[in-house]
Structure formats: structure tokens, C-alpha cells
Amino acid sequence: MIRIGQGFDVHEFAEGRPLIIGGVTIPHERGLIGHSDADVLLHTVTDAALGAIGGGDIGHHFPDTDEAFKDADSAVLLERVWADVKAQGWKLGNVDCTIMAQRPKMAPHIDKIRTRIAELLHADVSQVNVKATTTEKLGFVGREEGIAALAVILLEKA
Numbered sequence: 519m520i521r522i523g524q525g526f527d528v529h530e531f532a533e534g535r536p537l538i539i540g541g542v543t544i545p546h547e548r549g550l551i552g553h554s555d556a557d558v559l560l561h562t563v564t565d566a567a568l569g570a571i572g573g574g575d576i577g578h579h580f581p582d583t584d585e586a587f588k589d590a591d592s593a594v595l596l597e598r599v600w601a602d603v604k605a606q607g608w609k610l611g612n613v614d615c616t617i618m619a620q621r622p623k624m625a626p627h628i629d630k631i632r633t634r635i636a637e638l639l640h641a642d643v644s645q646v647n648v649k650a651t652t653t654e655k656l657g658f659v660g661r662e663e664g665i666a667a668l669a670v671i672l673l674e675k676a
């Protein structure tokens with residue numbers, strides 16, 4: 519059996535925040551703001567995994583009105599969802615992600631991000647792909663107001 523899921527998320531830039539993408543802190547003059555650590559990429563992977571198992575979305579499981587998730591480490595949220603995915607007998611086929619950011623340049627950090635996502639999903643790095651694109655200075659990403667991310671995941675069960 520196979521299942522597919524997709525995720526999409528956006529977070530806004532703010533001063534005085536670290537920029538955390540895919541569980542990796544990336545040097546930049548601003549970071550993303552959210553109820554949690556605002557890791558836009560891990561949120562998309564979490565939503566993709568939930569989508570594949572028909573599990574709703576990240577906000578349903580970890581409401582942004584709940585103080586328990588204030589400044590939450592998004593890696594922990596993904597690990598909690600992934601434990602449910604595994605408990606249902608699913609294994610990762612592959613996950614493919616796109617980060618939309620005008621700046622900073624993601625290329626120097628992609629390998630570390632891939633490795634971290636593979637670790638969180640108990641998978642080989644070859645099962646995880648992470649891409650980055652600008653939006654050619656167009657729209658909210660192009661104006662550097664925030665960063666968006668997309669993910670598609672394939673799950674397999676014998």
C-alpha cells in the first residue's frame with residue numbers, strides 16, 4: 519500500500535529571532551515568527567505526513583492557542599506525528615521539499631537540513647530531498663516578508 523501527502527506553510531520574518539529551517543539554525547539578520555520556533559520546513563513535512571495518513575493538520579494536533587506549544591521545538595512536534603505514522607505501520611518512501619526564500623541562500627545548508635530531516639524520519643538521507651528557490655523578487659517571499667515551504671511525502675506499508 520502507498521499513501522501520498524502534501525504540506526504547505528508560511529512564516530513571517532521578524533527582528534530578534536533565530537532563523538530555523540529544517541531543524542537547522544541558519545545565520546541571517548532576521549528569523550521567522552510563530553507560536554512555535556516557526557520552522558516553516560518542518561511544519562510542512564509534519565503536515566505532509568499527517569496528510570498521508572488522513573490525520574488532519576499540525577494546528578489540529580498542536581493548537582497555537584495552547585501555551586504548551588509556545589516556542590515549541592518543531593522537531594519534537596514532527597517526532598510526535600512520526601511516532602503515530604510508524605505506529606500505524608507506515609514507512610517513508612521519500613519526501614521532497616521546496617523552500618521559497620528570496621534570502622538567505624539555502625544551498626550551503628541543504629545537506630545539513632536533509633540529514634536532520636532524515637534523522638527525524640528514521641530514514642536514509644537518499645529518501646529526503648530539499649530544494650530552494652527564490653520567487654524572483656515577486657510577492658511576499660520576493661519582498662523578504664517571509665519564507666514559504668512545500669513538501670510531498672510518500673509512505674509505504676507492506
Ligand SMILES: Nc1ccn([C@@H]2O[C@H](COP(=O)(O)O)[C@@H](O)[C@H]2O)c(=O)n1
Pocket residue numbers: 618619620621622623624625626650651652653654
Ligand atoms: N534562498 C535560496 C534560493 C535559491 N537557491 C538556489 O539558487 C538556485 C536558483 O534560484 P532561482 O530562484 O533563481 O531559480 C536554486 O535552484 C537553488 O539552488 C538557494 O540556495 N537559496
Ligand SMILES: C[C@@]1(CO)OP(=O)(O)OP(=O)(O)OC[C@H]1O
Pocket residue numbers: 527528551552553554555556557561576577578580581582583587588589590
Ligand atoms: C506549530 C504551531 C503550534 O506551536 O504554531 P506556529 O508556530 O504558529 O505554526 P503554524 O504553522 O501556524 O502551525 C501550527 C501551530 O499550531
